[in-house]
Amino acid sequence: MGLRDLLGSWLSGARDASLEPHEHVEQTRLALSSTEREQLDSARRRDDAAAALAAAEQAYDSEPTDENGAKVLRAREARDLAALRAERAGKRLEEARAALEASERDVCRARLQKARAEAAARAPELRRAVDSARAAVTRSNPATALAQVVETMQRAEEEARAELASATAELEALPVELERIEAELVSLAPELSDDVAAARSARAGEARADLARRASLEALRETIAGDLATAAAAAEIADTYKARALAALAAQRSAAVEASKLGLEAKPLADEVLSVHVAHARYMARSAEQRDARAHAAELWKTLLPEQHYHPLGIKHISHDEVIELCLRACSGAELIRMIERVGHERAFAAGDIHDASRRAQEAQARPGRPPSVRHADELDHVHHRPRPMN
Incomplete structure (x- = not known):
């Protein structure tokens, strides 16, 4: 030719x-x-x-x-x-x-399509690296064997955190690189704009899901679990690990604010929530014989609701262990009250005494000059109760 x-x-x-x-x-x-x-x-x-x-x-x-x-x-x-x-x-x-x-x-x-495909293919690998590094951070926490291997475990933890920070930084920088590549690609090939827009939408969905996960209480508990266990087991390094927990709480609040701006359901955690998990970590560090569910439930209750006394006999249908679990799930004292009320109403209805519970709540609120005390879950409201001695 x-x-x-x-x-x-x-x-x-x-x-x-x-x-x-x-x-x-x-x-x-x-x-x-x-x-x-x-x-x-x-x-x-x-x-x-x-x-x-x-x-x-x-x-x-x-x-x-x-x-x-x-x-x-x-x-x-x-x-x-x-x-x-x-x-x-x-x-x-x-x-x-x-x-x-x-x-x-x-x-x-x-060339741009190849670069875009390579950059997009790196995202799952980097995400796995972040998860692996996060798991390594958890495994390397020295809470369980602090006395014997504290130096080795701390070094492994620092390396894991450095790897996690590096992988996280690469993962966070990847969208910027993809945006630049796709902008160049669309300018050269406008017919690919729909495909690029779909890819951007998918990445935005993944980012929203990751943000929702980071803004959750479970993510905070996962992040600070090892740190709190170490603080409970070794008082000499408690300040270091509590500082990490405070940083995680600040990160949760920041993520919650960002998530709220995007329309995701996320609640910034109150300062008392961190104290609750610190106290619970200390409680779990004890042996089974040393644990007192009633005292621990009262401690967590007082942390979230300092002006309301814990009356275990007045909270019908809810055990001490369940109160502990609700305190660990609450984002604030007000939310704890709402959860107690909901559970109490559900179980009172199941037990067939919902009308009696409502009647007693109305009578307590109708007494002049005396705020209602916490007798059971159906009578809880956002009113400061008069201090009463523990039975």
Whole structure:
């Protein structure tokens, strides 16, 4: 296939699908070079024909014979033919340049698509690295064997946290890189805008899901569980691990604010929530024989509701262990009251004494000059109760 035939194949859209984009570029450049030479040759011939016509016309003006007239006609035909060929060669040159530009654009688009695919493929790997590093942080916590291997475990923990920070930083920087690549890609290939928009929407959904997870109470408990266990087991490093827990609480609050702006359901945790989990970690560090569910429930209750005394006999249908669990699930004291009320109402209804519970709650609220005390879950409200001694 000659260069002119190759150019014709390109201009007619009959590109060889088996060739790589950069091979198309090389072939188009060869065709463009041939077309440029042809255009220059056609222009030279056109100029020569124009000069010959001018000479023939001058000779006819000097000697207007039939022979000179015939020469003028032949020279004019040659000039017109050369001009037509030069014009067509110029058009083919423009088409060859457009074909080269299109092939170079294909190469650039292929490069950007490859870079985009590689960058997107890195996200699951980086996410697994983050999860693995987070698990390594949990495993390397020295709470269970602090006395024997504290130095080794702390070093392993620092390495794991460094790996987690590095993996997290790469994962957080990835969307910026993808945005840059996709912006370039869309500018070169607008027909891919829908695909790019769909990919951005999918990434935004993943980011929202990850943000919702980071803003959850479970994420906070996962993050600070090892730190709180270590603080309970080793008083000499309690400040370090409590500081980490405070940082996790601040991160949760920040994530909750961001999640709320995006319309996700997330509640910033109160300061008392961290104290509740610190106390519970201390409680779980004791042996089973040393644990007192009633005392621990009262401790957590007082932490979340400092002005309301814990009356275990007055909270019907709920055990001490259940109160402990509700305290661990609450984001604030007000939410703890709402959960206690809901559980109490549900169980009172199941037990068939819901009407009696409501009646007693109304009677307590109707007593003049005396705020209602916490007798059972159905009577809880947002009113500070008068301090009463523990039974």
